[in-house]
Amino acid sequence: MVQHQIVRAFAPATASNIGCGFDILGFALEQPGDEVEAWERAEEGIEIVSISGDAGRLPLDPQRNTAGVAVQALLDATGCRRGVGLRLRKGLPLSSGLGSSAASGVAALRAVDHLFGLGAPPELLLQCALEAERVACGSAHADNAAPCIYGGFVLIRPGDRPEVISLPVPEGLACAMVRPHVEVQTRAAREILGDQVPLSAAVRQWSNVGGLMVALFRSDFELLSRCLHDAIAEPKRAALVPGFAAAKAAALGAGALGSSLSGSGPSIFALCTSRRQAEAVAAAMAEALERQAQVSSDRFVTTVGAPGARILAESPSDG
Amino acid sequence: MVQHQIVRAFAPATASNIGCGFDILGFALEQPGDEVEAWERAEEGIEIVSISGDAGRLPLDPQRNTAGVAVQALLDATGCRRGVGLRLRKGLPLSSGLGSSAASGVAALRAVDHLFGLGAPPELLLQCALEAERVACGSAHADNAAPCIYGGFVLIRPGDRPEVISLPVPEGLACAMVRPHVEVQTRAAREILGDQVPLSAAVRQWSNVGGLMVALFRSDFELLSRCLHDAIAEPKRAALVPGFAAAKAAALGAGALGSSLSGSGPSIFALCTSRRQAEAVAAAMAEALERQAQVSSDRFVTTVGAPGARILAESPSDG
Numbered sequence: 001m002v003q004h005q006i007v008r009a010f011a012p013a014t015a016s017n018i019g020c021g022f023d024i025l026g027f028a029l030e031q032p033g034d035e036v037e038a039w040e041r042a043e044e045g046i047e048i049v050s051i052s053g054d055a056g057r058l059p060l061d062p063q064r065n066t067a068g069v070a071v072q073a074l075l076d077a078t079g080c081r082r083g084v085g086l087r088l089r090k091g092l093p094l095s096s097g098l099g100s101s102a103a104s105g106v107a108a109l110r111a112v113d114h115l116f117g118l119g120a121p122p123e124l125l126l127q128c129a130l131e132a133e134r135v136a137c138g139s140a141h142a143d144n145a146a147p148c149i150y151g152g153f154v155l156i157r158p159g160d161r162p163e164v165i166s167l168p169v170p171e172g173l174a175c176a177m178v179r180p181h182v183e184v185q186t187r188a189a190r191e192i193l194g195d196q197v198p199l200s201a202a203v204r205q206w207s208n209v210g211g212l213m214v215a216l217f218r219s220d221f222e223l224l225s226r227c228l229h230d231a232i233a234e235p236k237r238a239a240l241v242p243g244f245a246a247a248k249a250a251a252l253g254a255g256a257l258g259s260s261l262s263g264s265g266p267s268i269f270a271l272c273t274s275r276r277q278a279e280a281v282a283a284a285m286a287e288a289l290e291r292q293a294q295v296s297s298d299r300f301v302t303t304v305g306a307p308g309a310r311i312l313a314e315s316p317s318d319g
Numbered sequence: 320m321v322q323h324q325i326v327r328a329f330a331p332a333t334a335s336n337i338g339c340g341f342d343i344l345g346f347a348l349e350q351p352g353d354e355v356e357a358w359e360r361a362e363e364g365i366e367i368v369s370i371s372g373d374a375g376r377l378p379l380d381p382q383r384n385t386a387g388v389a390v391q392a393l394l395d396a397t398g399c400r401r402g403v404g405l406r407l408r409k410g411l412p413l414s415s416g417l418g419s420s421a422a423s424g425v426a427a428l429r430a431v432d433h434l435f436g437l438g439a440p441p442e443l444l445l446q447c448a449l450e451a452e453r454v455a456c457g458s459a460h461a462d463n464a465a466p467c468i469y470g471g472f473v474l475i476r477p478g479d480r481p482e483v484i485s486l487p488v489p490e491g492l493a494c495a496m497v498r499p500h501v502e503v504q505t506r507a508a509r510e511i512l513g514d515q516v517p518l519s520a521a522v523r524q525w526s527n528v529g530g531l532m533v534a535l536f537r538s539d540f541e542l543l544s545r546c547l548h549d550a551i552a553e554p555k556r557a558a559l560v561p562g563f564a565a566a567k568a569a570a571l572g573a574g575a576l577g578s579s580l581s582g583s584g585p586s587i588f589a590l591c592t593s594r595r596q597a598e599a600v601a602a603a604m605a606e607a608l609e610r611q612a613q614v615s616s617d618r619f620v621t622t623v624g625a626p627g628a629r630i631l632a633e634s635p636s637d638g
Binding site: 020021022023024025155156157158163165167193194195196197198199200202203204205206207208209210211212213214217223226227232 | 339340341342343344474475476477482484486512513514515516517518519521522523524525526527528529530531532533536542545546551
């Protein structure tokens with residue numbers, strides 16, 4: 001009888017774009033998240049033995065699954081030739097704008113890195129996660145994978161090796177998140193943007209990115225509120241989410257600092273000055289979605305910039 | 320014999336855009352600057368009695384001169400019906416990318432505000448200066464007028480009433496500025512940009528604006544250096560300034576953190592970690608311009624974010 005070590009890792013949902021920060025801002029949520037169990041198997045190669053919580057929609061083929069692609073990239077990068085078994089528990093809904101594909105990849109990376117004692121630095125984990133994002137989304141943007149790995153609220157300078165910059169989070173800042181029960185395909189949401197934007201809108205966007213940074217450093221909620229506007233993506237993507245305008249208006253009416261799509265949607269976040277306010281805001285958003293668009297939703301409240309992916313348990317078990 | 324009070328005000332040159340901050344970033348220089356003398360005259364209306372330092376190029380007609388337009392806007396806004404005489408001493412070269420038109424307007428505003436004890440807040444002075452910028456440049460951007468009024472290093476959120484946000488300046492940060500003896504018309508430099516930009520370039524730009532803000536707050540010179548890139552305007556405008564590429568390369572070779580056009584050029588700034596470094600960088604830039612493009616230049620070194628416009632003297636004199 002062989003003792004197998006099983007490592008279980010968690011990777012959180014992430015909000016990205018955050019109003020003005022298209023492709024460059026993201027933060028980790030407390031929950032929900034994905035869990036991955038990893039263990040060594042006798043043969044080389046990666047086997048995904050099961051996926052739960054995805055209603056059977058994700059491929060077990062490791063070359064087509066973000067967890068498989070990410071782990072293969074990590075094994076290649078570290079010259080590790082050991083075989084890996086993986087079990088995925090999706091806590092995150094697919095195509096929800098909460099970084100589902102990144103979370104599976106990152107949880108698997110953390111688990112395998114720990115299992116084999118690879119000691120991969122976060123920069124390498126990010127590179128591997130982005131390989132997987134390319135498979136899932138057709139393009140590699142780090143605004144989900146980076147906060148998922150690093151935790152907190154991060155600014156990304158894109159590039160072949162994206163730079164991840166941790167941002168300060170004002171005390172009390174909380175996030176109300178509502179996930180409407182509709183799906184938005186990341187690819188489609190990206191194509192709708194086109195590849196050119198008006199210079200005047202771009203100038204508004206980067207002035208708001210600058211102002212948002214100042215607001216975070218100075219804990220200036222009023223400035224933060226003025227800067228939480230998306231001049232680029234939200235105007236085009238809002239139509240993909242029935243009831244978005246009503247939910248956003250409800251959030252602002254309930255006192256939120258600002259509200260926009262998380263990632264490419266359909267999830268809608270609102271930043272708030274306290275968890276208590278965020279509870280009321282989330283309820284108001286969900287109610288507006290139901291009333292205006294007959295769309296049901298999940299909702300939750302979280303701190304802004306929760307910890308990133310981490311090991312939950314490692315247990316020797318009978319093989 | 321009537322005693323006339325004469326108020327003399329100074330308004331500094333300003334650097335704008337600052338690499339990634341097209342239309343939203345600017346800082347005041349120590350020198351050069353414009354001076355305006357203002358006094359009350361018996362008849363209503365504004366008279367510009369003389370302009371020196373402009374080689375006769377600026378109009379004395381107050382409706383076509385930024386000083387006249389700015390002061391008229393201030394008198395209108397405050398309901399002041401007194402007559403004003405103005406004398407302008409241009410210390411700033413025209414069409415140099417150093418905020419020449421803004422400086423004349425702002426110096427006149429400061430002088431007249433003080434002369435009549437109007438107590439106009441900076442927000443109002445900015446509105447009046449922007450009226451004048453519209454006359455001078457065909458469009459009103461606050462990235463020269465705002466640092467000229469407020470001093471320091473500022474972030475602007477554009478709009479009908481632009482918001483001006485003061486930024487921290489890391490200790491030691493200095494600016495080398497070289498003004499090649501060529502002219503770039505602000506209007507032409509703006510038209511060359513077109514009104515659409517690639518989304519990918521815009522994303523790089525706002526990631527760098529975000530990173531630059533973080534660098535200023537954390538006094539992180541390395542990050543600041545990485546973020547001092549202009550993906551939008553410099554690539555198109557560089558060709559308008561003979562020798563620009565050589566001057567920029569010389570600046571970086573001499574250790575500058577970054578270098579780009581000031582405003583729409585032709586002036587070229589480089590940010591440095593000390594005044595001493597900035598002296599060497601300015602000399603290297605000037606030498607490169609001369610060698611590569613046979614363009615002579617003025618150069619000077621200044622702190623980043625010097626004080627804004629101010630009263631130099633008020634003197635009763637015989638009328």
